[in-house]
Amino acid sequence: AQTVTQSQPEMSVQEAETVTLSCTYDTSESDYYLFWYKQPPSRQMILVIRQEAYKQQNATENRFSVNFQKAAKSFSLKISDSQLGDAAMYFCAYRSALTGNTGKLIFGQGTTLQVKP
Amino acid sequence: EPEVTQTPSHQVTQMGQEVILRCVPISNHLYFYWYRQILGQKVEFLVSFYNNEISEKSEIFDDQFSVERPDGSNFTLKIRSTKLEDSAMYFCASSSALYAQETQYFGPGTRLLVL
Numbered sequence: 001a002q003t004v005t006q007s008q009p010e011m012s013v014q015e016a017e018t019v020t021l022s023c024t025y026d027t028s029e030s031d032y033y034l035f036w037y038k039q040p041p042s043r044q045m046i047l048v049i050r051q052e053a054y055k056q057q058n059a060t061e062n063r064f065s066v067n068f069q070k071a072a073k074s075f076s077l078k079i080s081d082s083q084l085g086d087a088a089m090y091f092c093a094y095r096s097a098l099t100g101n102t103g104k105l106i107f108g109q110g111t112t113l114q115v116k117p
Numbered sequence: 118e119p120e121v122t123q124t125p126s127h128q129v130t131q132m133g134q135e136v137i138l139r140c141v142p143i144s145n146h147l148y149f150y151w152y153r154q155i156l157g158q159k160v161e162f163l164v165s166f167y168n169n170e171i172s173e174k175s176e177i178f179d180d181q182f183s184v185e186r187p188d189g190s191n192f193t194l195k196i197r198s199t200k201l202e203d204s205a206m207y208f209c210a211s212s213s214a215l216y217a218q219e220t221q222y223f224g225p226g227t228r229l230l231v232l
Contacts, residue, residue: 004159037223044121045208045223091160102173103148103212105221107160 002027004094006108013082014116020067021077021111023092031097034068034075035105039089048090051075053097079113087115119143121224123209129230130199138194138227140209149192150210150221151184153177160208166192199231 004025013019025034036048051059051068058066063083067076079086092108095101122141130136142149151163164174166184183195192211196203209224 042225044225047220050220102165102167103221104150104162104165104173104175105152105160105210106162107152109159 002029002032002094002096002106004092004106004108006090006092006111008111009109010112010114012114012116013079015082015084017082018078018080019082019113021079021090021092021113023075023077023108025073025075025092025094025108027073027094027096029096029098033095033097034066035093035095036064036066036075036077037091037093037107038086039091039110040085041088045091049077082115084115084117087113089113119222121209121211121222123207123224123227125227126225127228127230129232132201132231133198136196136199136229138196138207138209138229140192140194140211140224141190142192142209142211143213143222144190146211146213146222148212148214148221149184149186150212151194152208152210152223153205154208154226155202155205163194163207196229199229201231204229204231 032053034051037045038048039045049061063080065078089110091110093105124139149166154160164178165172181197206226208226210221212219212221
């Protein structure tokens, strides 16, 4: 069974600085997808960034980028130029790409990010 | 932008009572999911639903749970006889397809408290 681990329950960053959130996962599958979701307080989770395992190039979305290390099964999220609106719980998630998969996401425990003005 | 909505936002119930959590997925979506998050723990998959039937369920999703799409818009999760350990935040999600390019959109959640 696949597992996702986020070892940092809480992180903080100064506004305008850069922060990296860690995520590791375990799987025997070779093809899968990885995601970072953001959950602001009392609001729904929204997708921040996705990475297809077959792609060597790290995904980027504006100030958000990932460091995907397939061999190490590591998928960290880097937030550059942190803004107050980035304060939220961040979840790392895994999804199988196998034929017949139902799209279920397997989540890590989450990391609460605090942004200090 | 279309959103997944859930009602109620909070529900308090007595142990042994039945609860129905309601979700309205995005209108053209075909794949529906329920997840839950017990306080302080990770978000866990409960069930996926497609073409009016369950496509996958977790071991958490026992006989006390059921899902239904009673009409063209609602997607419900029923807990037949609630237990204390069912207290959690329940999230509904939907997507238009299974491709990775298709985002799974989440609702704001229903916080269920079983007393």
